Amino acid sequence: MGRLNKLPPYLFSAMDKAKAEALAMGVEVVDLGIGDPDRPTPAALVEIMAAAVADPDFHRYPAQRGSAALRQAISAWLFQRHQVTVDPETQVLVLIGSKEGLGHLPTTCVEEGDNVLVPDLGYPVYGQATLLAGGEPRLFSLVAERGFLPDIAELGRLADDRTRLIFLNYPNNPSGAVADKAFWQRMVAFTTERDIRLVNDAAYLEVVPGGRAALSLLSVADPTRDRVIELHSLSKMFNMTGWRIAFAAGHPQLIGDLARVKESMDSGVFAAVQETATHALGEMFDDLLKGVMAAYPQRRRVINNALGKMGVEVFASAATFYVWAKVPTDESSIDFCGRALREIGTVITPGLGFGTGGEGWFRISLTASDEDINEGARRLGEWI
Ligand SMILES: Cc1ncc(COP(=O)(O)O)c(C=O)c1O
Incomplete structure (x- = not known):
């Protein structure tokens, strides 16, 4: 098999497609998926x-x-x-x-x-x-x-x-x-x-x-x-x-x-x-650096509180700008994240996207605006 053909399929493209479909249907999507800072360069x-x-x-x-x-x-x-x-x-x-x-x-x-x-x-x-x-x-x-x-x-x-x-x-x-x-x-x-x-x-x-x-x-x-x-x-x-x-x-x-x-x-x-x-x-x-990093602790608290309300277990860490959390149902990470998009219009990333070791987990990125973090947290806190 040629080297190019050995590359695995890009799992996140299915998520991107589902998000685009939700947007086209007029859903007000909150994207807590991508790890790309929302704020401008200083x-x-x-x-x-x-x-x-x-x-x-x-x-x-x-x-x-x-x-x-x-x-x-x-x-x-x-x-x-x-x-x-x-x-x-x-x-x-x-x-x-x-x-x-x-x-x-x-x-x-x-x-x-x-x-x-x-x-x-x-x-x-x-x-x-x-x-x-x-x-x-x-x-x-x-x-x-x-x-x-x-x-x-x-x-x-x-x-x-x-x-x-x-x-x-x-x-x-x-x-x-x-x-x-x-x-x-x-x-x-x-x-x-x-x-x-x-x-x-x-x-x-x-x-x-x-x-x-x-x-x-x-x-x-x-x-x-x-x-x-x-x-x-x-x-x-x-x-x-x-x-x-x-x-x-x-x-x-x-x-x-x-x-x-x-x-x-x-x-x-x-x-x-x-x-x-x-x-x-x-x-x-x-x-x-202090200015750039100042945004994340409060966002992390907001998301962790919401996940706590859902009874979701979070891997305790203050490093990076991600929250890594356990899927609280017996669904696969892809099914759980797919349902989050369909039912509460919120993009979260299935752990499987990072390898089979990520199955059973999902990732929330803190690089969305404070407004989106608050809204995403509200939606998650009132879900399941
Ligand atoms: C773990 C890890 N390494 C490297 C990168 C690449 O970063 P960049 O190419 O912007 O330096 C990323 C980007 O998301 C990442 O998550």
């Missing part, structure tokens, strides 16, 4: 961008690995924020969104017959990029009983001498689970012993209340010695999902290999966007 960043766009210096092809100024700013930010030391020349790479980096990573090291360990509850790109590179995704489970962290004994059973990579994502979409230092230490020991590259998708690392941050893998591992790479994204940090800017930091070989693949695929991020990112990670960072 005005201070839009202003920097506007000036940069007008500057012809930024109109030409950008520097392939990212501008020297941005790589320097990333390195300084990693040190200040996460006490991580990386060389901006060899250990930092600017990406066109973290999805792009994740999508290209398997191409750096996977040959036909190789395999990659992929969480069976997670962002679909890890497995799909593995398939497109000709590798075999081997799924490991993430379950509530273990706080949605992998069982290292299971990883040990799945891994063999053709295992090239393991994808992890903490803080985790969709569960909100976070990884602590002891967990990262165990993972680094496991992957070092087996010579497997360890990837953390850190798209939600800063999406934690109060402008704090979750623990970076790079602060536990030694990114000069250990074969680790972490992908950070400005998308959720600064309500910049449409701008397409992120970065990878880690072991020089992994960064260098990814840069080589990208050299054949793309020509970098618009230099004006890089200029804006350079400022965002500098002195403005703390204030910007």
Whole structure:
């Protein structure tokens, strides 16, 4: 079977279609499905961008690995924020969104017959990029009983001498689970012993209340010695999902290999966007982040209260901007979410969309407006 044909069907398209049908019928749909911040990029960043766009210096092809100024700013930010030391020349790479980096990573090291360990509850790109590179995704489970962290004994059973990579994502979409230092230490020991590259998708690392941050893998591992790479994204940090800017930091070989693949695929991020990112990670960072993250705690309380009224069990976490909750009936997650749309005009995401490990769960995103969050909560609270 060709690689393209191995890609699984996109489960969310059925949900999108059902939503479009409901809208066409005049239903006032409240969409708590998509994880895309409702609020605009902070005005201070839009202003920097506007000036940069007008500057012809930024109109030409950008520097392939990212501008020297941005790589320097990333390195300084990693040190200040996460006490991580990386060389901006060899250990930092600017990406066109973290999805792009994740999508290209398997191409750096996977040959036909190789395999990659992929969480069976997670962002679909890890497995799909593995398939497109000709590798075999081997799924490991993430379950509530273990706080949605992998069982290292299971990883040990799945891994063999053709295992090239393991994808992890903490803080985790969709569960909100976070990884602590002891967990990262165990993972680094496991992957070092087996010579497997360890990837953390850190798209939600800063999406934690109060402008704090979750623990970076790079602060536990030694990114000069250990074969680790972490992908950070400005998308959720600064309500910049449409701008397409992120970065990878880690072991020089992994960064260098990814840069080589990208050299054949793309020509970098618009230099004006890089200029804006350079400022965002500098002195403005703390204030910007606090402003962006301030919206979520109250929204989470509103949704958790409504779910509490429904008798729904929620996985306790304040990280990410998702609420991960158990389907309270004996329906499948798809049937339950389909019924929510039909009966109360509310879009929520079935757990199955994140892999079979998500069955029995559903996800609510806190990236809708306060008004929609309140209305969605009201509808849910009065449902079943
Ligand atoms: C877990 C996870 N990783 C990565 C991404 C991609 O983010 P971006 O490409 O905007 O950096 C997303 C987007 O929703 C995500 O949920």
